[in-house]
Amino acid sequence: MTRIAASRSRMDAVQLPIVQVIGDLIRQTPGTISLGQGVVHYGPPQPALDAVRVALAEQSTHEYQDGSGLPALVDRLAAKLRAENGIDVGRGTSVMVTAGANMAFMHAVFAVTEPGDDIILNVPFYFNHEMAIQMAGCGVVAVETDERYQPRLDALRAAITDRTRAIVTVSPNNPSGAVFGEAALRAVSALCGERGLYHISDEVYEYFTFGTARHVSPAAFSGAAEHTIAMFSLSKAYGFAGWRIGYMTYPDHLHAAMAKSQDTILVCPPVASQVGAIAALDVGRSYSAPYVAELAEVRDIVVSKLNALAPLATVPAADGAFYVLLKVETDLPPMRIAEQLIREHGVAVIPGPAFGMRDACYFRVAYGALQKDTVAEGIGRLVAGLRAIVS
Numbered sequence: 093m094t095r096i097a098a099s100r101s102r103m104d105a106v107q108l109p110i111v112q113v114i115g116d117l118i119r120q121t122p123g124t125i126s127l128g129q130g131v132v133h134y135g136p137p138q139p140a141l142d143a144v145r146v147a148l149a150e151q152s153t154h155e156y157q158d159g160s161g162l163p164a165l166v167d168r169l170a171a172k173l174r175a176e177n178g179i180d181v182g183r184g185t186s187v188m189v190t191a192g193a194n195m196a197f198m199h200a201v202f203a204v205t206e207p208g209d210d211i212i213l214n215v216p217f218y219f220n221h222e223m224a225i226q227m228a229g230c231g232v233v234a235v236e237t238d239e240r241y242q243p244r245l246d247a248l249r250a251a252i253t254d255r256t257r258a259i260v261t262v263s264p265n266n267p268s269g270a271v272f273g274e275a276a277l278r279a280v281s282a283l284c285g286e287r288g289l290y291h292i293s294d295e296v297y298e299y300f301t302f303g304t305a306r307h308v309s310p311a312a313f314s315g316a317a318e319h320t321i322a323m324f325s326l327s328k329a330y331g332f333a334g335w336r337i338g339y340m341t342y343p344d345h346l347h348a349a350m351a352k353s354q355d356t357i358l359v360c361p362p363v364a365s366q367v368g369a370i371a372a373l374d375v376g377r378s379y380s381a382p383y384v385a386e387l388a389e390v391r392d393i394v395v396s397k398l399n400a401l402a403p404l405a406t407v408p409a410a411d412g413a414f415y416v417l418l419k420v421e422t423d424l425p426p427m428r429i430a431e432q433l434i435r436e437h438g439v440a441v442i443p444g445p446a447f448g449m450r451d452a453c454y455f456r457v458a459y460g461a462l463q464k465d466t467v468a469e470g471i472g473r474l475v476a477g478l479r480a481i482v483s
């Protein structure tokens with residue numbers, strides 16, 4: 093019998109799923125407060141639960157349905173995209189429901205690349221974007237952002253080669269919390285248009301902006317729909333993460349490629365979850381508004397407590413999502429500090445290298461699962477832990 097070689101696969105070059113790595117460490121240290129995974133503390137709206145309960149009695153819920161999503165959900169999304177995002181679905185732009193925005197990103201990469209092509213990511217990037225691009229046999233070109241984690245157009249322009257197929261933006265951003273300015277997004281979109289590239293725009297945190305920061309959808313810019321793929325999610329906005337419902341818009345000419353990927357990976361989005369999604373969308377954006385308002389207060393507490401660590405650590409302003417990126421002044425390896433924080437101080441954060449941050453020691457602090465009464469304990473442990481480990 094010939095033994096199968098232990099490891100020789102496209103996955104060898106792909107980073108381990110960091111949230112699971114940190115999750116394993118958390119399980120070994122019961123009582124740890126997780127500032128690791130990007131989750132919210134609330135669940136779906138009641139009408140979504142009621143709608144699913146009713147749907148479970150229907151035979152059609154248990155059968156395969158349309159690959160792009162239930163027509164009723166696709167119509168509901170088209171109305172939302174028109175009203176809230178300014179994206180004119182139906183006029184050269186398609187919508188597809190996916191099992192989460194991560195799947196939409198994977199489809200998009202398959203649809204616009206050949207193996208050996210490159211995709212540009214702004215650094216810090218979302219780890220699953222790097223992982224998806226590598227799994228597709230493509231290269232990640234990592235481009236530094238500025239000191240406020242805003243895109244640098246000159247650097248993006250300089251990074252484009254004959255192999256480049258797309259530029260990715262994530263706004264509001266995971267992991268930095270930065271909300272990219274409209275002018276910067278317009279410039280990225282125009283650059284993509286000029287150079288024949290796709291603009292892949294991850295907008296899963298569209299409702300999570302604080303103060304005067306505003307989310308904008310690049311697909312709505314004049315002339316941009318032809319080259320923009322935009323992805324959205326119910327995971328955060330509606331407390332739907334386990335239901336796996338995301339969606340994307342893309343130019344019609346990509347439809348056959350997107351459909352091939354969807355049919356192969358998913359066949360159709362989970363039907364019961366889609367029924368719940370229609371009911372959630374009927375409740376609408378107002379569902380998350382009070383939670384976002386509360387998160388704004390949590391963010392202020394997180395930032396002020398972490399700023400007290402200066403000069404040991406600094407956090408730039410973060411106007412969106414529910415993350416801050418903490419820079420710690422030390423030569424110690426970030427993973428070692430992350431392990432020590434869990435084992436000795438009962439608090440978990442995600443080390444910077446997962447997001448392409450290797451020039452110094454960074455940690456992503458996720459506060460979406462915290463409420464005003466739990467934030468003091470979680471951040472207090474982090475502050476005490478960093479002081480003990482680093483100073």
Ligand SMILES: Cc1ncc(COP(=O)(O)O)c(C=O)c1O
Nearest residue numbers: 130192193194218266325327338
């Ligand atoms: C930037 C970004 N995109 C996509 C996702 C995944 O969303 P979904 O649950 O819809 O797959 C996340 C989740 O944390 C994210 O932070």
